[in-house]
């Protein structure tokens with residue numbers, strides 16, 4: 404049982420973009436001051452996101468954009484442009500603060516403020532949330548409760564891998580209904596010799612040769628009978644971005660590796676697989692509390708069967 408309608412694996416995979424700028428990334432947080440965002444470090448995210456919208460149009464692909472509230476505020480037409488392209492608008496929080504470094508109260512304010520802003524700008528309901536650097540773990544499961552209460556229907560905020568910045572290796576690997584009443588869609592991993600290998604995108608996608616990434620995706624779909632989901636950032640297709648000084652060699656390698664190859668790889672990825680939004684790929688209609696889902700009983704039944712997945 405895979406939790407999908409009629410137990411058939413969807414043909415599409417979920418394409419997601421975390422809309423933030425190069426100066427928002429965690430690896431630079433020790434050298435970049437918040438007041439320098441968009442000033443000392445000029446904004447490039449709007450242009451890069453439009454480039455992505457253009458690439459998606461070329462392949463006739465729809466995607467989910469997890470936008471940072473700060474970016475939506477700085478670029479007030481961006482959310483509307485994304486929705487006008489037929490894509491799904493979702494939230495990446497407001498100020499890219501890690502959920503596990505915020506108090507519960509600050510987290511609540513951050514997610515509510517960003518959700519409201521995106522809905523005001525776009526006129527659309529925002530269902531999805533992704534925590535900066537997948538920062539929901541064992542120490543802050545209250546975040547799921549806050550997200551549910553704030554009106555989010557799903558999150559994609561966990562990465563069941565071992566990593567120095569994020570990850571909870573022992574957590575579920577596939578879409579599941581959490582006891583807090585919200586659906587979580589973890590970033591994909593391959594289980595190799597009892598270890599979860601990260602294959603969901605970002606830096607790993609730039610690190611692995613493209614053929615290996617493609618093999619991982621095919622294997623993931625075959626092995627798990629789950630759709631794949633992929634994430635990347637607008638700054639990853641921008642090799643001309645300003646170089647950051649005073650950062651560690653590890654951070655430098657992680658951030659700048661193969662940026663010049665990324666755009667071509669994205670084109671191949673979009674040609675080699677079928678893609679759609681998270682909402683469509685994971686068949687969240689009827690599971691989420693939007694106005695269109697009139698059949699509440701059916702919705703409850705689908706939720707309870709999802710809860711028995713694992």
Ligand SMILES: [Zn+2]
Pocket residue numbers: 421423495499534535536
């Ligand atoms: Zn992020």
